[in-house]
Amino acid sequence: MLAFATMTGLAQEIKVIEPSFNDYLALFNAKGYMVYSFDVSQLKDCKIEMYLKEFCEGKETRSNSVLGSAYAFEPKGNKLIIGFLPAENDSTQKYCYSLEDTFTYTGSLSLKPVFWASENKWMTEYHTRPFETSMIEKERFIPLVLFGSIWYDEKFKITRFCGENTIKPNLSSNILKFIPHYYIIGIIAH
Amino acid sequence: MIVLKILPIIQKNKFATYEEIFKQLDVERTTVWKNLDAMKKKGVVNRVGGDKNAYWEVLLDIKD
Numbered sequence: 001m002l003a004f005a006t007m008t009g010l011a012q013e014i015k016v017i018e019p020s021f022n023d024y025l026a027l028f029n030a031k032g033y034m035v036y037s038f039d040v041s042q043l044k045d046c047k048i049e050m051y052l053k054e055f056c057e058g059k060e061t062r063s064n065s066v067l068g069s070a071y072a073f074e075p076k077g078n079k080l081i082i083g084f085l086p087a088e089n090d091s092t093q094k095y096c097y098s099l100e101d102t103f104t105y106t107g108s109l110s111l112k113p114v115f116w117a118s119e120n121k122w123m124t125e126y127h128t129r130p131f132e133t134s135m136i137e138k139e140r141f142i143p144l145v146l147f148g149s150i151w152y153d154e155k156f157k158i159t160r161f162c163g164e165n166t167i168k169p170n171l172s173s174n175i176l177k178f179i180p181h182y183y184i185i186g187i188i189a190h
Numbered sequence: 191m192i193v194l195k196i197l198p199i200i201q202k203n204k205f206a207t208y209e210e211i212f213k214q215l216d217v218e219r220t221t222v223w224k225n226l227d228a229m230k231k232k233g234v235v236n237r238v239g240g241d242k243n244a245y246w247e248v249l250l251d252i253k254d
Contacts, residue, residue, distance in 0.1 A: 066233075067232050067233070067234060067250065068232060070191060070193070071193075071232075071234070071250065073252075076253070101253055102252070102253055103250060103251060103252045103253060104250075104251045105249060105250045105251070106249050107233060107249065108233075
């Protein structure tokens, strides 16, 4: 019986196969790349303007067009990508908007460190969450991706970033009560 | 919009000088200066490096 099992085992093998592009995604994510894609095919007749909001300790501290309404573009393709590049330092994060066949914009977001009291050190770590889909309304801010900081949990003396996996467009998601500093990256359709 | 005329010039030649950009556009010299200044402030382009080796970093890449 043992000999049979051994022989069966020998007959099996793991073959090397050609990796596909999708196989690299885990590596990209581990390296710090994060991408969200959105179908904007329903916005073909609109001009899309990049828009950004910033919240600090629950208060909106910034709400403005990324480049100004003069830089609004009609999408030539069907896809909008909002991506994040690997962090180069603790104070800024590069992100990009890419409207298929239309434009790619690379910008920077300022980061704020969180004090990890039990370890007596400052930590800078941000994570992303997509927003729940909502109806498209022209001339109104459409939130797409949240980029937010970890927070310090005094009870368990750890830093964390946990809660809902998607954020409600009306900002009622529980996770937002804890995130000390976050950006909402979105668009306005004209 | 003049900005959308300036951007392709810089995209094709990141070492383009103010003079070269001005020559390719049928506008006042100061218009180019003002628009490039506004583009730098907005974060559409960056001027990187010193006088001799300065080049344009294009942050808004518009497809043809």
